[in-house]
Amino acid sequence: MICQNPAMKTIGPWRPGLCRQLQKAFVTGVQKLDRTELETACEGYSNIIESMEGCTLYKGTLSSGVEICVASTTITRLKDWSKSAELTFHNKIEMLSRVNHKNFVNLIGYCKEDKPFCRMMVFEYTPSGSLSDNLHVQGLEHLDWSARMRIILGVAYCLQCMHDLTPPVVPMDLNTKMIYLTNDYAAKVADFSFWKEFSQKAKILGVDRSRRCVVPDKETNIYRFGVVLLEIVSGKLPYSDWAERFLKDDENVSRMIDPTLKSFNQNELDVVCEVIRDCVQKNGSERPTINKIVGKLRDGIGISPEQAIPRLSPLWWAELEILSADET
Structure with missing residues (x-):
């Protein structure tokens, strides 16, 4: 279990903006998301799932109850992030966004900000581990x-x-x-x-x-x-x-x-x-x-x-199907 750092600043009340962005993403594709909203969802980035070379995975929970996985680069400064890295990051987003399969950990959003520096991708959450x-x-x-x-x-x-x-x-x-x-x-x-x-x-x-x-x-x-x-x-x-x-x-x-x-x-x-x-x-x-x-x-x-495929679709898949039907 991961404990909250008592010195960590208090996160403000959840705002519904990210949920609306993700709802839009369900129909129109991968959306750019707000870092502070993701910070709130991931409890100040204290809820670590796993650390691997170049990446930390965090569990987040949206106000709607949908669980997400946020993958963040371990690079912390813009000067350490090259132009080729930025190109690769965007190419990977484009590539992963083309995969739409229920046996794939689907990409549903990304976050990029320079001050403070972050590059993140947001995926659906899989609760039973690897x-x-x-x-x-x-x-x-x-x-x-x-x-x-x-x-x-x-x-x-x-x-x-x-x-x-x-x-x-x-x-x-x-x-x-x-x-x-x-x-x-x-x-x-x-x-x-x-x-x-x-x-x-x-x-x-x-x-x-x-x-x-x-x-x-x-x-x-x-x-x-x-x-x-x-x-x-x-x-x-x-x-x-x-x-x-x-x-x-x-x-x-x-x-x-x-x-x-x-x-x-x-x-x-x-x-x-x-x-x-x-x-x-x-x-x-x-x-x-x-x-x-x-x-x-x-x-x-x-x-x-x-x-x-999963017998019980994750909530975000159910919303995708409902919203897709509404769009048509």
């Missing part, structure tokens, strides 16, 4: 086999949507730490890794990494998806020799299953293992497209796109 935490942290609710299969299909359907966009949107660093879970444990793919390109660490080293930011490609994304699948079914971190040995030995398929699982479906496991082997082939050109992967997984596991 997939990595739910697989590896003791004390969290156990993910059974059916939940893991639903997560796999949710990620696959989201990637299919992203890859099919023109131009495609490919997550920079797909892994279980960048997949979050809703209240009913539906998967939400996030893309926060790009913030490290602006990190203070890069500035100290004298390198503006945003100038050489490498655009991820579909083949690499498919490989990382295969690694994610291996981690989901094994319950182990996949960066070890055992993973490579498993991929070469068909007889080891059942032995690599997460021992904490009380049961699993052998036919579904066989399908997932076949997809893993296809995804992690050394020659990228031989890896399947996400459309072929989705077809194989859906045929073998039988979870539709409708079954993979």
Whole structure:
């Protein structure tokens, strides 16, 4: 639990302006938001979800009760924020705003101010933590086999949507730490890794990494998806020799299953293992497209796109659907 700093200044009463801005964003796209309103929503930026290289994630609550996640750069001075960083920031906003899928941690707003300096993006909030935490942290609710299969299909359907966009949107660093879970444990793919390109660490080293930011490609994304699948079914971190040995030995398929699982479906496991082997082939050109992967997984596991999304839509999704209907 995060405690309030007693020395922190008192935040003034909440004003409804941000809610109106977000309502507009639900229909018209990503909106520029006010820093002081976000400060109020995030309890003076004391409510930290997670810190990662180049970025801090805060939980916020709007006056309407809608929960949000605010991602803020760790850069604190305008002079440390280059022109190329600003261009990359705006390009990322434009890119993420094109993804509209219920298995994606959707971008709903951004904030940029120079005095005091801030660069932030506002996303929907996912309350059940990362997939990595739910697989590896003791004390969290156990993910059974059916939940893991639903997560796999949710990620696959989201990637299919992203890859099919023109131009495609490919997550920079797909892994279980960048997949979050809703209240009913539906998967939400996030893309926060790009913030490290602006990190203070890069500035100290004298390198503006945003100038050489490498655009991820579909083949690499498919490989990382295969690694994610291996981690989901094994319950182990996949960066070890055992993973490579498993991929070469068909007889080891059942032995690599997460021992904490009380049961699993052998036919579904066989399908997932076949997809893993296809995804992690050394020659990228031989890896399947996400459309072929989705077809194989859906045929073998039988979870539709409708079954993979959150059963209870977050409040902001419900408002989006209502307001979109009003606009038409």
